[in-house]
Amino acid sequence: MRIIVLGVLLWIPVFLQGQDKLGRVSFGLRSTISMFNHGENTVGRGVGGQFRVQLLDRLNTEWFADYLPGTLSANANRRDYHIGWSVMYYLKDHDQFKRSFLPYVLAGHCFDYTRINVRDGGNFNVSYQDPNFRWTSAIQAGLGSHYNITQRLDLSLSAQYMMHFGKHLHLEESGNDITIYREDHGGIEGHLLVTLSMNYKFGIR
Amino acid sequence: MKKYLIATCLLGLMISASAQDRIKKAKGIRMMGTFSPAVLTSIGEPVYYLTGHWNYYFNEHISLVGEGSYFMSSLKKPSEITANHKLLGGFNYHFKSESRFDPFIGLQMGIGLVGGQSLQLINVKRLNEVVPLISPTVGMNYYVGSIFHFFGHVRFNSGTSLEAFAEKRNMDEWQLLVGLGLNFGVKKG
Numbered sequence: 001m002r003i004i005v006l007g008v009l010l011w012i013p014v015f016l017q018g019q020d021k022l023g024r025v026s027f028g029l030r031s032t033i034s035m036f037n038h039g040e041n042t043v044g045r046g047v048g049g050q051f052r053v054q055l056l057d058r059l060n061t062e063w064f065a066d067y068l069p070g071t072l073s074a075n076a077n078r079r080d081y082h083i084g085w086s087v088m089y090y091l092k093d094h095d096q097f098k099r100s101f102l103p104y105v106l107a108g109h110c111f112d113y114t115r116i117n118v119r120d121g122g123n124f125n126v127s128y129q130d131p132n133f134r135w136t137s138a139i140q141a142g143l144g145s146h147y148n149i150t151q152r153l154d155l156s157l158s159a160q161y162m163m164h165f166g167k168h169l170h171l172e173e174s175g176n177d178i179t180i181y182r183e184d185h186g187g188i189e190g191h192l193l194v195t196l197s198m199n200y201k202f203g204i205r
Numbered sequence: 206m207k208k209y210l211i212a213t214c215l216l217g218l219m220i221s222a223s224a225q226d227r228i229k230k231a232k233g234i235r236m237m238g239t240f241s242p243a244v245l246t247s248i249g250e251p252v253y254y255l256t257g258h259w260n261y262y263f264n265e266h267i268s269l270v271g272e273g274s275y276f277m278s279s280l281k282k283p284s285e286i287t288a289n290h291k292l293l294g295g296f297n298y299h300f301k302s303e304s305r306f307d308p309f310i311g312l313q314m315g316i317g318l319v320g321g322q323s324l325q326l327i328n329v330k331r332l333n334e335v336v337p338l339i340s341p342t343v344g345m346n347y348y349v350g351s352i353f354h355f356f357g358h359v360r361f362n363s364g365t366s367l368e369a370f371a372e373k374r375n376m377d378e379w380q381l382l383v384g385l386g387l388n389f390g391v392k393k394g
Contacts, residue, residue, distance in 0.1 A: 029314040031339040047337035
């Protein structure tokens with residue numbers, strides 16, 4: 001395993017050596033809307049940051065971190081923290097990023113920390129059968145497009161479906177009684193993430 | 206009336222003449238601090254901030270932006286809002302190159318620290334919450350010279366508080382920033 005990782009790492013400079021310097025590294029800030037959260041009718045809006053490292057002419061990588069709060073019910077909220085990466089494949093030649101619209105497909109992996117908070121100030125009886133947080137791992141895939149304002153500055157919009165692998169964290173409400181518990185078996189839960197980001201490229205000649 | 210017309214024409218001529226001078230902003234920094242008024246659109250509540258803001262011009266058209274706003278007070282008394290501080294970052298696109306007039310559009314993202322209190326329930330504690338923000342901006346800078354500039358920016362800060370108040374609250378607001386700022390590394394051409 002270590003040999004494979006070492007081999008990949010050794011190959012990265014070789015790939016970069018053969019590439020034009022265009023858009024090799026960029027950084028940006030992003031705003032994400034999370035929809036259809038795990039079958040719950042909630043929408044969360046988050047903020048985060050990212051950087052990209054372009055490995056090949058048509059292959060870019062995106063490394064991101066997001067903070068996504070959202071409502072679970074009138075009395076409780078959830079907060080998701082994502083940290084992960086995606087591989088982006090450009091469907092067209094980027095033409096030194098002179099092309100206005102540059103569509104791509106992307107897929108990747110992320111780690112997710114979720115926490116459920118019951119709103120303060122209410123008269124609730126809250127019982128925690130399990131901790132009100134959990135860590136999971138997730139994969140995501142989708143479509144996106146850069147809008148290149150200039151060669152260096154782009155506005156990017158992407159939509160990805162993210163699937164989490166782990167034990168679901170649930171909230172059950174009955175009158176003034178709120179119960180937070182974790183399912184005792186693993187499963188897949190998903191949500192749609194729509195991300196708008198603005199990014200600046202370094203390394204353009 | 207005639208005097209006002211002449212004065213206006215002279216001012217226009219001066220601005221037009223000065224606009225022909227080149228001001229190189231690439232690799233330069235502009236900074237400003239100001240009191241900025243804002244209105245929360247969902248409840249029509251006027252508030253004001255102490256705001257600090259900087260731009261670093263990568264080149265004549267693109268700049269990196271950082272901004273912090275400290276919530277001073279609401280002008281509505283009593284108010285449920287006890288805090289609405291903001292920290293934003295992003296980029297601006299500047300339309301003109303080497304011009305004293307510097308119109309731009311921008312997009313910033315960041316976080317707000319929102320605090321609320323209940324005016325009815327005295328036993329409910331104050332809450333502070335981190336709220337994600339997105340903030341499109343439009344504005345104009347006018348570079349008097351290599352040291353000073355005037356600025357006028359309008360931004361729309363959009364965010365939602367989930368926990369700081371008795372119910373979920375839309376914290377969208379229009380914010381106005383006007384004043385005189387300082388430049389560093391900006392050169393007359």
